[in-house]
Amino acid sequence: MADVKHIDRPLSPHLQIYRPQLTAITSILTRITGNALIVATVLIVWWLLAAATSAEYFAFVDGLLQSWPGRIVLTASLWAVWYHYLAGLRHLWFDSGRGLDIATAEKLGWGVIAGAFVLTALTLLVI
Secondary structure, eight states, X not given: OOOOOOOOOOOSSOTTTOOOOHHHHHHHXXXXXXXXXXXXXXXXXXXXXXXXXXXXXXXXXXXXXXXXXXXXXXXXXXXXXXXXXXXXXXXXXXXXXXXXXXXXXXXXXXXXXXXXXXXXXXXXXXX
C-alpha cells in the first residue's frame, strides 16, 4: 500500500480568509426577517384575541407588549417589516434584469438596510 502523507490544511473557504459579502448577508437577513415576522404576527394575533376574551386578559397581554422587552420586540418587528418590504422591492428590481452588477447590488443592499432604519424611525415618530 502507498505511504500517504497527511498534511493539515484548512478547508476552503476557511473562516480566517473568507469575508462575507453584503449581498449574501442581505439575502440571509431577508430570510431571517421573514421568519421573525411570523413571530410578530403571532404576538399581534395573541393581543387581538386577548382583547376579544376579557378585560383582565387583555390588560395582562397589553402589559407584556407595553413593557420594555415587548417594545423592543415590536420595534424590531417593525424594522423587519420595512426591511423585508424594501428587500422585496430590491429583488423585483433584480428580476427585471437591472442592478445586477456588484457595485449596484451592494449600493442597493446598503440602501435597503439604511432605508429600513429610516422608515422605522419615521413610523415610530408618526405613531
